[in-house]
Amino acid sequence: MNRRKGETATGRLFCILFARSPVFPSMRPLAVSSRITVAILIAALGAAGCQKKDPRAEFTFENGTDVQTLDPALMTGQPEHRIANAIFEGLTARSPNGAEIVPGVAKSWEVSPDGLRYTFHLRDCAWSDGTPVTAGDFIYSWRRVLDPSMGAAYYAYQLFYIRGAEEFNEGKLKDFSQVGVRAPDARTLAVELKAPTPFFLYLTSFYTLFPVNRACVEKHGELWTRPGNIVGNGPFLLTEWIASRRIRLARNPRYWDRGGVRLATIDALPTENESTAFNMYMTGEADWVDGAGIPLHLIDLLRLRPDFHKTTILVTYFYRFNVTRPPTNDPRVRKALDLAADKQRIVDKILRAGQMPAATLVPPSMPRYRPPEGLAYNPAEARRLLAEAGYPGGRGFPRVSILFNTSEAHKQIAVEMQAIWKENLGIRVELENQEWGTYLNTESALDYWISRAGWVADYPDPNTFLDMFVTGGGNNRTGWGSRRYDGLIAAAGRERDEGRRMELFREAERILVVDEMPIMPIYFYVSLNLYDAGRIGGIYPNPLDEHPLKYVFIK
């Protein structure tokens, strides 16, 4: 075959790539392989084209990560929490600002004078399949959470405040009728607690205690939470759940307060990447994005915007000290490290979103509680204590490191802390970055000196922070223990008088952050949210950073 004039090299190649074999017989294999290329392209385009583009929901928000499960008995995280709050409702619920308790399935309740017995009166309301929600549904659901054969009910301990519940979960108690929960009639639920639990009405609004529909669970087994199967009793229905793509909710026409639900449809997007979530908000593909979608390096610009909303929340960032190995086994060393830590500098230089430096573990925004006076930044006193401990000017200070899990923010804070301690104490601290699983393992095994930590309040009560550090507690992980501290926390658990109870917590916390210092508080978190308050209503800043979707509306 002769080369025809006027053909360009590329043009010729196009001909060859797409040629039919009779034209270029000797090119057959290549023609075939190029046809494979074309076939791949067409098949892939076809597969892509099959995915029809559907209209976006009335309200779309970034939900951080994929939900791991929609079974309230099994879930543990915030993305799950938001969806569970939309498709289920507990005995009690949270107010629009998330901070107060309002009636849910229970229209009213009574508490016995000793604080041990709660009687809930259920309203006349229905599941999304039309059957009534009864007291028996709650007994079934709580038993399901506590049943040892349920397996992965990680938060079963949220029910351990009920008499006999822990024993039943351990398998020591076989007969569930011995557990302190009874239904005198279909619309009354009587609960008996082990000890007065002032935050119990918060727990009944927590997803682990949500009712699930027995007929639905028994009919579909593990697949009961799938769209089409799931039966809920909340303001919304689950209509679509495509893993790592979208969850779609629609208003539940059978919800008792359907008139109070303003949105018809909601999309929750599992966008893991911070910049992607932010870009989607900026291009209008999402209406609300929380701190997980706000890039740290843009904070200085974003905080000036009217749609940037910031509020202090009940979350504390702190360092654990390992008190079982030198030099952090010496309280003077631990105190010196704390006194020398310029927390204001960390907040101003690294975080920059208006976080507050912390001198206590319990945030001052904790309702009804006034934390003790913590230690203030005092490098001179820090140097004195370090010298007293045998390291004048930092001389002879052994090799220690700060352990943290992989995260840009943790790293920046640790690097800054390293510099601060070098300047103020003359000591050299190393950095040890581990990925999440390894970090948890290292911390639990007490194979560290200083370790990064954070704690989110489960309920608005100091107990959620302070019972962490009782001797041998699963979340203690410092090796520290104090009988006086344990005694105070136990006494607070028994105390009926609210003021006296807070005083006991305050005394306990003073041991923790002033006298012994097995931990070093660094800062209190702020929650960051981006949404246009001129267009979106019903989202209120609050210390638990909870924004029930029920109340959200488009203006």
Added chain:
Amino acid sequence: MLTYILKRILWMIPTVWVVATLAFLLMRAAPGGPFDAERKLPPSIEKNVKAKYHYDEPLYRQYFRYMGGIARLDLGPSLKLQGRSVNEIIAQALPYSLALGGLALGLALFLGIIFGTVAAAHRNGPLDYAVMVVALAGISVPTFVIGPLLIILFVFVLRILPVAQWGGPAHLVMPVITLAAPFTAYVARLMRAGMLDVLNQPFIRAARAKGAGEASIIYRHALKVAVLPVVTFLGPASAQLLTGSVVVEKIFNLPGLGRFFVNSAFNRDHTVALGVALLYCVMLLVFNLLVDVSYAWLDPRIRYK
């Protein structure tokens, strides 16, 4: 030929078994477990969780249980995504990865072969240098830089494409370009090298001697031999592209398999990590087999017995 293919397929079984065993042991040797969390579980709850997934049994029993599952093509339940089996996760995510990877593969082959051939035809000319500089950039600039650059250009400057999400064809433009960029560059370089190598061979000299034109030599005589290195590269490249890319999936928020691969390893979701690794292994073996078979097709000198 058929016996050869059959033999290769049979060999896959012990290969997969070895990979599964190694992956199982490595996964278990990593510190931390699937049930660890920042909030330590009460012992009774931890015991119940472990019993549910048979983590209370000795390791060898768990191993045999897992291998038994693989033999029945059952990759077990996810330890983190409760109520979902690994089979279901793969079935749900793989089609997205296949579509995305298939498009990227097609684009990379198409552009790469053209660029490489053009560069070789104009070797040491300005066109050659231009193509190779672009290819070098394609290889060296990582996808997490290309992706955001495309976003700035198409979303925030030109405002013609949606920023992320799975949706219509417009949603796929940037992910496909991002994913295809390094592979296009590789294909172009391999194509150019293969072409230059072939152009120095005696049969090309013979063609020149008989008076064939340069274009005819390149496209009629050289191309199908020169494309062999690209085909070799296609095996691992296909397996890699079709099982998903975590970076591209995260940047463009796509529901493919790549993010499961990485997240499951971080979360110690042993079954998901093993399942995706095995899928990758099987795909690699299958594509390499296809590549070897296509050699015989492309080059008449190659025969399998």
